[in-house]
Amino acid sequence: MLLPALPLLKKARAKKYAVPAFNINNLEILKAVIEAAIAMKSPVIVQTSEGAIEYAGMDYLIAMACVAAEAPIPVVLHLDHGKDLKVIRQAIRSGYTSIMFDGSALPYEKNVVMTKRVVGWAHAKKISVEAELGVLTGIEDLVNVDARDAALTNPDQAAAFVEATGCDSLAVAIGTSHGAYKFQGKTHLDIQRLKEIAARVTIPLVLHGASGVLEDVTKLAEHYGASLGRARGVLDQDIQTAIQCGVAKVNIDTDLRIAFTAGIRKAVADLPKAIDPRKLLEPANDLMTQVAKRKMKLFGSAGKA
Ligand SMILES: [Zn+2]
Numbered sequence: 500m501l502l503p504a505l506p507l508l509k510k511a512r513a514k515k516y517a518v519p520a521f522n523i524n525n526l527e528i529l530k531a532v533i534e535a536a537i538a539m540k541s542p543v544i545v546q547t548s549e550g551a552i553e554y555a556g557m558d559y560l561i562a563m564a565c566v567a568a569e570a571p572i573p574v575v576l577h578l579d580h581g582k583d584l585k586v587i588r589q590a591i592r593s594g595y596t597s598i599m600f601d602g603s604a605l606p607y608e609k610n611v612v613m614t615k616r617v618v619g620w621a622h623a624k625k626i627s628v629e630a631e632l633g634v635l636t637g638i639e640d641l642v643n644v645d646a647r648d649a650a651l652t653n654p655d656q657a658a659a660f661v662e663a664t665g666c667d668s669l670a671v672a673i674g675t676s677h678g679a680y681k682f683q684g685k686t687h688l689d690i691q692r693l694k695e696i697a698a699r700v701t702i703p704l705v706l707h708g709a710s711g712v713l714e715d716v717t718k719l720a721e722h723y724g725a726s727l728g729r730a731r732g733v734l735d736q737d738i739q740t741a742i743q744c745g746v747a748k749v750n751i752d753t754d755l756r757i758a759f760t761a762g763i764r765k766a767v768a769d770l771p772k773a774i775d776p777r778k779l780l781e782p783a784n785d786l787m788t789q790v791a792k793r794k795m796k797l798f799g800s801a802g803k804a
Pocket residue numbers: 580677707708750
């Protein structure tokens with residue numbers, strides 16, 4: 500059975516580890532993630548963006564997640580970056596056990612009103628809500644203190660926001676950004692800001708844009724023809740520090756995408772005679788499982804199922 504997210508996240512924050520949340524949009528990614536979670540005895544959140552729903556169809560995704568949830572580990576199905584109220588309502592009705600409402604692009608007051616509304620719908624069905632405050636933008640784009648303060652999550656405002664909305668977990672902006680090109684030079688997060696947020700906000704905190712852009716996997720993809728340029732992610736050490744400071748859910752999408760890309764490219768190059776999709780997908784599936792396992796070790800969720 501798919502489980503609610505909140506008890507898992509509360510326990511994770513209390514015990515200073517993070518539950519991994521992997522974006523899925525097909526059977527292969529889902530199976531890779533679940534296989535890793537079983538092997539590592541880790542709780543796991545599978546999450547679908549609105550784009551994934553558009554690609555695969557919500558009914559297919561829910562049906563697959565329900566089968567996945569028969570695994571002997573806790574599995575949550577979460578809506579990632581819900582913005583479209585129709586999609587959010589449909590997800591709440593149809594079997595998702597966790598919802599994100601992303602009002603981060605709205606003016607503060609509007610974000611409060613909309614988040615509160617979604618919290619009302621979700622709580623009526625005992626579903627928890629992740630909200631977001633601040634802009635997920637690479638820290639290097641914020642050239643001075645004022646720019647930083649305007650974009651990143653403000654600790655006092657975060658406390659007021661959680662109080663006003665009743666949200667269950669909060670995605671914070673501390674210098675991470677989505678995608679494979681997060682930093683130019685040295686990567687660094689605003690850990691001091693995170694500490695200040697965590698001192699005022701006791702609900703579980705969530706880190707988006709947290710892929711590491713793993714060097715070995717990126718090199719493998721490039722060896723087989725991918726052109727990823729100066730892709731650069733968050734350092735493992737920064738992730739671990741963030742988890743010690745209150746982050747209880749870490750989202751991973753890019754690292755699985757790169758693993759998938761590396762595996763597919765390798766199979767196509769190594770197996771010119773293969774026409775069986777299963778043979779062509781096998782290395783991608785294996786690489787995604789390996790990457791998911793590494794994340795579970797890094798986040799400290801291994802052995803916590
Ligand atoms: Zn995100």
